[in-house]
Amino acid sequence: MQIIDNINTLLGDDLKTVIARGSKLKIAASCFSIYAFEALKEQLESVESLEFIFTSPTFVPDEVTDRIRKERREFHIPKAERERSFYGSEFEIQLKNKLTQRAIAKECADWMRRKAVFRSNRGKAPMQQFACVQDGEPKAAYMPLHGFTAVDLGYQQGNAVSNFVNKLETFNGCILADSVGLGKTFTALAVIKYYELRNRSVLVLCPKKLADNWLNYNRNLKTNIFVKDRFNYDVLCHTDLQRTSGESYGIPLNRINWGNYDLVVIDESHNFRNNDVYKDRETRYQKLLNSVIREGVKTKVLMLSATPVNNRFNDLRNQLALAYEGDAGNLNSRLRTNKGIDEIFRRAQAAFNAWSTLPAEERTATAILNALNFDFFELLDSVTIARSRKHIETFYDTADIGDFPERRKPLSFHCQLTHRSDVIGFNEIFAQLSILKLAVYAPVSYILPSRLPKYEEIYDTEVSGGKGKLRQVDRERSLQALMTINLLKRLENSVEAFRLTLTKLKSNHLNTLAAITAFKETGTDAGFTDVASAFQYTDPDDDDLPDIDSAMIGGKIKIRLSDMDLPSWEYDLEQDLEVIDSLLTEMQKITPADDTKLQHLKTQIESKLASPINPGNKKVLIFTAFADTANYLYTHIADSFLAQRKLHTAKVTGSDTPKSTLKKTYDFQSLLTLFSPRSKEKAAILPDEPAEIDLLIGTDCISEGQNLQDCDYLINYDIHWNPVRIIQRFGRIDRIGSQNKSIQLVNYWPDITLDEYINLKERVENRMVIADVTATADDNILSPQSQDVSYRKEQLRRLQDEVIEMEDLKTGVNITDLGLNDFRMDLLNYVKQNGDLASVPNGMHAVVPSVVKNSFEVFFVDENALIACFDKDISEKLVKELAKAQPMRVVFRDSGFASDDLKINVEQVFRQMSPGTEVRAL
Known part of the structure; x- marks a missing residue:
């Protein structure tokens, strides 16, 4: 046994004496370098064959899980370094600096084609590294061998997960x-x-x-x-x-x-x-x-x-x-x-x-x-x-999973509440709603001034470390506006939802008035619960508000009736009740047959069924903000379409038990599977159910996280005040890989102009602005909701004529921007087309060719993407000549100009001759 330490004895020298003509060379090592070939070129030309095994996965595809590239952790030589070492390891820098890679690589490639075979260990099990020279029988063996590079021969010392x-x-x-x-x-x-x-x-x-x-x-x-x-x-x-x-x-x-x-x-x-x-x-x-x-x-x-x-x-x-x-x-x-x-x-x-x-x-x-x-x-x-969707379309190959469907221009309809002439319209109802004080939600506002301090001490709260104070009266004002918005939403949604809400509101007022009457007659003061605190974390965009009756049970804010200005409160309650009764009387006149929007919806579904936009597709998805409306639509649509068209209808709201016209009872997810059998894999999940659901009525409980792309026709029975919700709804059917060539969005709008609608919303929401407290330089700590509604106005206007992406809402900020x-995707696509940049050798391949212009050396990178000149005494003539080429960027040395005047004016020259060029001086 001989010890080779690459100091007193070099491995390369020993191999030169052992390798003979006709020898067979077998090597297992972590890396291979073209400089090792150069050092032993004469001997390697004489061998019969070389069999080389990379002891760790090298020049092989990475394991792929869910199409996400993953690389396991390596604690010796990383995969990228092993591959890059083929052109010279980090310890062969002096050899690489000679810029002889191209010539050596050509000779090595020719030799490899004739005599060498390379394989790689693809597994994770460790392999012993060695070299063996055979002449009929083993002649010499070397172990351990770290790699087959010039360094290892002794001639030169030196996606993790997703x-x-x-x-x-x-x-x-x-x-x-x-x-x-x-x-x-x-x-x-x-x-x-x-x-x-x-x-x-x-x-x-x-x-x-x-x-x-x-x-x-x-x-x-x-x-x-x-x-x-x-x-x-x-x-x-x-x-x-x-x-x-x-x-x-x-x-x-x-x-x-x-x-x-x-x-x-x-x-x-x-x-x-x-x-x-x-x-x-x-x-x-x-x-x-x-x-x-x-x-x-x-x-x-x-x-x-x-x-x-x-x-x-x-x-x-x-x-x-x-x-x-x-x-x-x-x-x-x-x-x-x-x-x-x-x-x-x-x-x-x-x-x-x-x-x-x-x-x-x-x-x-x-x-x-x-x-x-x-x-x-x-x-x-x-x-x-x-x-974003555009990002996926631009940077990903969708050949395997399909493209996005084509979006048709949205259909927008403005339906009256009813065709009956004896019922007031939207504007008149809006006018009455705007005068409602909703005093039932603001008892603190009626506390006698002399009694108010004790309630402020108990219920007013400090926010953001004592930089401001949120008063209970402010919470009440916010709740009043929130309830007015809720009434507006329900009116826009359906006659039925508005009617049910008015009924509950009337009941609240009657109960409150009854409590006041009982106190005046008997003197018994049971106190009154202020429910405003239960709503203080409610977003105005939310449709599901906390239940008033539930909030009153066990509520913390207790107000004694003896501390209140009861005559004023009672008067305002009675005034509100009068308005509520008047509106309820109007709404009771509208039967389902008189409900214009309901009847138009039926006609629109019939039209879709008669002329499908995709052959054989009868599916329609109807969204509404409120469970009350979903129940109303199901009651008046399901039976008629089953009897006349033999089509099954289902309803899912998230707040009550799902229903359908099928004989069997199915849960939430099963009904969605029967509505979108392809995307939900019905064949595997419900193979014994032959029927499908063609009409699905749902609330926003299915506006997120659901793939319902079997459907090609989506109807918004109401336009949500937040346009993002509309985009989320449409995302249920507007999905990559859809089997539908095109999809249709249908929107129902209130029967007033958009400007009237926006202005009314703005007036109501502005009532939610409570006392200004300067707490930080960031924003109003008490009211994080934006007071500027102009951007929503533009979004809603666009929604009438097109389907917009969230990243296309130019007047807002989207994180995709x-x-x-x-x-990064540009870089990954470049790697996909040109190979991994980590494997590209350093040295001569990174050198940019130069061109002599007017006796100055000029570098042109990727045609005119970048032009650089680092010579001294650059003339104005050269600057103007380079400006004529209109590069994207141009770089000079800061001290390289012939005069200070030219140095100062170089940007002006490019601004006049090539305004799109970015000028830099180093």
Whole structure:
């Protein structure tokens, strides 16, 4: 045995003596270098053959799971380095600097074609590295051998996992903000499975209306298309965070170990965009932060939201704060930014505030992008992933899964309440609603001035660390406006929804007046419950408001009737009751046969069935904001279409039991499967049910997280005040891979002009603006809802004529505008077409050829994409000649100009001759 230490004895020299003509050479090593071939070229030319095995996967495709490239961790020589070493390892820099790669590579390639065979170990099992020279029988063997490079011979000394998991492991959190219809739920399920396979505990927090979507995939159900994956995550609702008793989906809330979850997935995470502090209670946000994330095991946070930025960048900061546990230092140390996260957001918010003051026509996405510092983009690129429909169409090959369907121009209809001439119209009803005081929701406003201080002391709360105060009277004003908005929404929605709401409102007023009468007659003061606090976290865009009767039971805000100005309150209650009775009388006149919009809906469905837009497709999806309207439509549509057309109808609302005209009773998910059998895989889930559902009536409980792309016709029975909701609804059928060539959107609008509609909404919402408190430089801490409705006006106007994307809402800010995804996809597509850049050798291949112009050396990169000249004494003549080429960018040396005048005027020359050129001096 001989010891070869590459100091006293060189492996290369020993091989030169051992290798003879006709020898067979066998090598197993981590890498191979063309410089090793050069060193032994004479001997290798004489061998009969070389068999080389890369001991770790090299020049072979990576394992692919869910089409996401993944590379396992390697603790010796990474795969990219092994492949790059073929052109010379990092220790062969002196050899590479000779720029002889091209000649050596050609000789080596010719020799390899004739005599060499290369293979790679594709598995994860370790292999012994060695070299063996044979002449009939083994002549010499060398082990261990680290590699076959010039260094190893002694002549020269010297996607981890998916993007989401990378971000979760690196930054402890990530926001998935893909646009509607791109499958955020399935992406999240893939991440969940990754952690479950590692024995991690997972919690999904979602709005109550979306709970059924998640529960379908972690239960042993026929409708679970992932039943073989055996998901085992827990599902709870956002509202469960503040509950201390009872059960939620089988989990006892008084015994749940909140701090034991390794991963929390928050669906609709924008519901946690506010982090206000109240002295009398722990908010939902604080409960999540303190009890779930900070306590117990280290918790990673995956947030899902198509709209994580509402109208301020602090929305985004508050969500990200969940990932770094409210301590910015946890994230700052991992970011590649010059500033910390707090400073980045402070500057971004300042830029946003300035942008918000611009005229509507100037308040574009481009304007805000130009105003933001690059650190902000770097931050978002680190902790968010946001892809739009256009992004998918531009950067992904959709050949395997299909394209998006063609969108037809939306059909817009403005229907009267009724054709009857003895019933007042929208404008008259709106006028009466605007005079309602809704005094029943504002008892604090009627407390006697002398008695008010004691209630202020008890119920007024400080916010944001004592920088402001939220008064109970302010909550009441907000509730009054919220209830007025709710009445308007229900009127726009349907006669039935409006009628039922008026009935409940009348009942509340009668009960309150009865309590006042009883107090005056008997003197018994049972007190009155102010329900405003139950509504203080309610978003005006929400349709499902807390129930008034439930809020009054056990309510904390108790007001003694003896402390109130009862005559004034009683008078206002009676005035409101008079208006309510008047409106109810009008609504009682409208029967289903007199309901213009209901009858028009039937006609529109008949028209679609008579002339399908895709051959044989009879499916129609009808969305409405309220369960009352869904029940109303089902009652008056289902039986008639079953009798006349033999078509089955189903209704799902999320608040009551699903119904259908089928003989069997089916649950929520089963009905959706029967409505969209192809996308929901009915053949595997419900093979014994021959019938299908063609008409589906649903609330917004199915506006997110559902793939219903078998349907090609969607009807909005109401236009939601937030246009994003309309886009979300349409995303149920506007999905990639649809079997339909085209799809149709139908919208029903109130029978008034858009300007009248917007103005009325604006007047009502402006009543929600409560006392201005200057707490921070960010925004009004008491009213985070935007007061500027002009951008929604433009969105709604566009919705009448086209189907718009959320990223196309030019007057707003969308997170898809703020990342670096497009740039990254450009790079990935380049790699796909030209090979992995990590494997491209350094050296002569990175040299740009130069051209001599006017005796100056000029470099042209990618035709005219970049022109550079680093010579001295550059003349004005050369500058003008380069400007004529109109490059995208031009670079000079700062000290390279012939005169200071030319140095000062060079940008002016390009501005005149090539205004699109970016000029830089180094």
